[in-house]
Amino acid sequence: MQLAPWRGEEPYTLRKEMTSMILLFASQRNRVVETLESQLADHKIVRCRSVASMAQRLSKPRHGVEVVLIIVHNSEEMAGISEIKELVRDMRIVMVLPHHDEHMVAWGHQLGPRFIAYADNGYERIGAVLQKMLQVPLRRNAAFGRISP
Numbered sequence: 247m248q249l250a251p252w253r254g255e256e257p258y259t260l261r262k263e264m265t266s267m268i269l270l271f272a273s274q275r276n277r278v279v280e281t282l283e284s285q286l287a288d289h290k291i292v293r294c295r296s297v298a299s300m301a302q303r304l305s306k307p308r309h310g311v312e313v314v315l316i317i318v319h320n321s322e323e324m325a326g327i328s329e330i331k332e333l334v335r336d337m338r339i340v341m342v343l344p345h346h347d348e349h350m351v352a353w354g355h356q357l358g359p360r361f362i363a364y365a366d367n368g369y370e371r372i373g374a375v376l377q378k379m380l381q382v383p384l385r386r387n388a389a390f391g392r393i394s395p
Contacts, residue, residue: 267291269303269313281373308337316359
């Protein structure tokens, strides 16, 4: 929104555009994390190494956080993330699960992710999925408290 100049001043913008941010949960640094960080080098990434730090970050105002990328390494991490699912309820989530175990997949679907990949196969596509998600603005539906792409 452009505002009119005041007595000879330059016109200015009321609100600066925020850069999109990815909140990355990964307790360990491995090839999946390294690959995704290199694919997403143009975006700001905030990394959380524990469920507690992720919960703390999600409890703050979400200025610019567009997507939550959760890389799960084991069932203990998944149990911890499931405990804070209310904090990510209205976020766009992308998950990387460690394997195709049906219990792990069912657990992951409780969070309502937009995309699920597996650390042992197919995680290379996540960079493209996140790029596409970050191009589509997040719209909030105030009437229902939900988000849409």
